Amino acid sequence: MDSSLVEQQRLSLEMPISPASNAKWHVVDGNKVGLVYREKLCCKLYFSISNNGIDFDKPSYIGNSGSMPYLSSFSDGKLLYLFQKGFKTSKTKANGEPIFIMKSHFRMSNDMGKTWGEPTPLTLTNATVHDATAVSRSDGNMDIYYSYPVDEEGELSLWRRCIKSNAKLGDEELVVEHDFGNIAKPSPHRLKNGQVLITFVEQGKVVLEGDHNIHAAVISSDAICN
Template structure:
């Protein structure tokens, strides 16, 4: 239980909201390094198998013409985890966009160029290293920003961008053949997750430029109809949403937003339910040492959460870090008060 001024986090938020606040600050968790010596690290994904927690992540060279996926063990007592290269697809210049499903299958995208339709999607069984080709509804590349998530019924979801930044969703019964492609909206940085009742949440970002982005989400019901988009928060500049199913069947959305007094980005999260109701936003990391980007999260050991993210120190330089949180975001029952 997080405690603030002697109060549990839920009671603190309820009292705080009586006075009009819409953001809660979590007790700051210790930030631990994963990889601090590389050129540029992008997306990461976390797997939990028993007591073993691993992070898989992509590393690009200086001109973004080559990328490879690495992994490292977390929570094993090492001050800095030892990274290991996967070496799965050396015939491609770019091997990137790792996504973990069911803590067993690692999806990656391989292509010769960042943009284009010349890529292949592969699924790696991390228990026996078997590699299988994934069939998608259309040609994709690393620039498609493909992500995979498992559904509560065992099916697998994929979301990606294609064409003129159109965002699509497709499903698969076996995790290898994806069909039923559905156009959601126009945007970038898509993610997808399922609620406990089987409905879906699609997140993405859109805006006129990188300094004026917003994160939106829509709810997809079981018939496939898509709700009107809603903003995850009302801040000026929000990026990089990641969705995670909660123990109560709702979804936590992790995102980064611009700090109050400078241009660095800080890490927040917020609960949403299948009706689009939002809980109070919880700030997880607001430290001048970190310019946070591309968070990824996974539950372990009950309701604890591991969050990986990059500290973006320049246009082509970053380092990978992680935090261990002792619970989920404040529930959707602790609602943000309406303005006025």
């Protein structure tokens, strides 16, 4: 690999998508390409698979609406579909309108996306849970990284937990001290030496007004998988 760019190719996908579809791909079943995305208009979530990475089969609705889709797979071939969806809380804004929060969930498939298990929340906190991503482990399990506040009204902190292919979740672990800042968009990468390089954004107290600072850290061990 010489890091040179190849010519762009237009994907063949029956359903039109947009930047808001947040399409993500992952190599599945050896050399096939799985694609997860949200419909263009909002907000059903879909899965498609391709033998060559260009021509994708008919979009398959997973049975959920949401955003921020993400796909990964276990060593036994099961697929993990991460996404977040909105919920109305019992709280209201000053003008009386209800407050909504986002909660990250996962669904799993043991038949290459033909059917999906029930949606399961990543954590039972009452706070918003954002931006779930995953990285494979040498033991065949995965670690999921995501953001939510230590206390319900606080800034987002970075967390992780192990997930097994039987959908069992390990204990939650705080990855970065909660006073580091308002953390979002974690992206874990497995290094050749087995460590994990995690990149993330510190987005400031007022997300739309401050600078978004990109950070990285190297983690020497995986999450506890009990």
